[in-house]
Amino acid sequence: MSASEIERVFRQEYGRAVAVLVRLVGDIDTAEEAVQDAFTAAAERWQSTGLPPSPAGWIITTARNKAIDRKRREATRHGRHTEALLLHTPDEPPEEGPVHDDRLRLIFTCCHPALADTAQVALTLRLLGGLTTAEIARAFLVGEPTVAQRIVRAKGKIRDAGIPYRVPSDADLPSRLSSVLAVVYLIFNEGYLTGSGDRPVREDLCAEAIRLGRLLAELMPDEPHVLGLLALMLLIHSRRSARTTPDGSLVLLADQDRTLWDRGLIVEGQELVRRCLRRNQPGPYQIQAAINAVHSEAPTAAATDWRQIVQLYDQHMALAPTPVVALHRAVAVAEVDGPSVALALIENLNLDTYHLFHALRADLLRRLGRIGEATLAYETALARTQNKAERDILHRRLDQAQE
Incomplete structure (x- = not known):
């Protein structure tokens, strides 16, 4: 073996x-x-x-x-x-409480309000996602020592404060939900595009995140943030068959064969988006799901309703005005208003350690004919990612820019 x-x-x-x-x-x-x-x-x-x-x-x-x-x-x-x-006792009485899945129960237990939000997420990603400290650091865009300290402190807090390992009560669930959803989404993201190694996708992590999302939806069927996250994961995962070639190379959204998309997951995800819209309680997951629903409705990349996507990103920025959201919004702005407008929007974003920032900046510079600057940006992006599939794409684009 x-x-x-x-x-x-x-x-x-x-x-x-x-x-x-x-x-x-x-x-x-x-x-x-x-x-x-x-x-x-x-x-x-x-x-x-x-x-x-x-x-x-x-x-x-x-x-x-x-x-x-x-x-x-x-x-x-x-x-x-x-x-x-x-521990030898074979017939243990079932623990009372609303959560019966061991992994989901441990997520809720680790997401205790006595722990800092970042520590909750880092600890649960380590324990349940099986992610390494390096992979968690990439997810948070921070250094490995910072993540390691968060995990050690979280374990110490649980031990010293005597935080019990028990099923949370119904009353405890809402206050822990934000961190729980963050954990599930980060597990999915690491599976969707691994931070390092030769494999661009880890199907096991994607499947586990969706399984946990479905359990959460059963547990809290009227919670729009839960429905939004599940819809988002389903719509993204519907494209899995078109995202890679047989040799493992990544295929970007604009170049994917949309006939390979999983229509069953798309229909399920779109219905969840409609349920969220009817509740009229927008949140980041619901808006991201709506953005992906727009992509799923377009029969071709050229037919994408980019203006609607910009409007949705405007709502996202109103709720969560982070540099990463602004970066993704700029992708849509480039399709509506052109690369020069999008470039101006991202130049001052504090994302120097994030390879996708430099990759987008390089693409925009290339479209504007600023080849020398684009070359430097592609090289910077390459220096900030260890994923082989992403590096292959960046190398191809760098070669194209220099032709």
């Missing part, structure tokens, strides 16, 4: 295993260490035995046993030894 196969299982099952172990042992560090030990054991054993029928079950059982062994070794009092033995 190859190392890549074990890595694939790790990526797919790590979050589930940690969620189950946290529920069983009540401690994040113990759960993580046990799961990591289990994967170390799997890497050694599966090389000779091959993949077991249920890799997830094997990992969870092994991690559980390792957690029991660890508690026994650490036991200094009869009470702690008894606590370890309780």
Whole structure:
């Protein structure tokens, strides 16, 4: 069995295993260490035995046993030894509460109001998304040491404050929803376009984010932000078959074969957008979903209603006036008012570490015939991304600009 196969299982099952172990042992560090030990054991054993029928079950059982062994070794009092033995109990009573999915339950638990918002999201992405510190840092556009400190502080706060690992009550759900949605969306984004490596897409992360989104929609069917996020993910994911070539190269939206788009996901996503519109409680996810619904309605790239998209971005800016939103709005403005107007809009955005800022700036400069400046911008964008598929596109555009 190859190392890549074990890595694939790790990526797919790590979050589930940690969620189950946290529920069983009540401690994040113990759960993580046990799961990591289990994967170390799997890497050694599966090389000779091959993949077991249920890799997830094997990992969870092994991690559980390792957690029991660890508690026994650490036991200094009869009470702690008894606590370890309780993990052997096969028939645990079901925990009361509205959330019954282990992973979704752990997201709500980690998104506790005692933790800073950024710490909540970073910790849950690490535990449940299986994302590395580097991948989380790219999602936040901050340095790895900053993210590492946030995760350590969050774990310490949970431990020192005695924050319980329990199912949140119905009354707790709304106050934690914003961070929960942010976690699910960042998991989806990392799957939609990975921050590094040879694979542009991680289907497992996209599927997991959508699964969690559907669970949230069942849990809170009248919450427009939940419906908006689910609609957004479905509409984006509907294009998955057209986004890459057989050799793994990325295909940009304007160049995609729209006959490959998943009409079932589009219809479902558009219906959710209409439900959000009827509620008339706009939020960032609902507006982004509406933007993607406009794209999904256009039979060709040339037929896209860019004026409507600019209007939607105007609403988005009114709700969330961030540099990243302004950058995406400029893409639509360039199609309506031309590249010079769009370039003026982005020149002062504080996004120097964001490769897409430099990539868009390079495209606009190229369209304006400012080839020397465009070349420098493409090279800057290349220096700020490690994703091979994105780098290939930037290299092609750089070559085209210099022809």
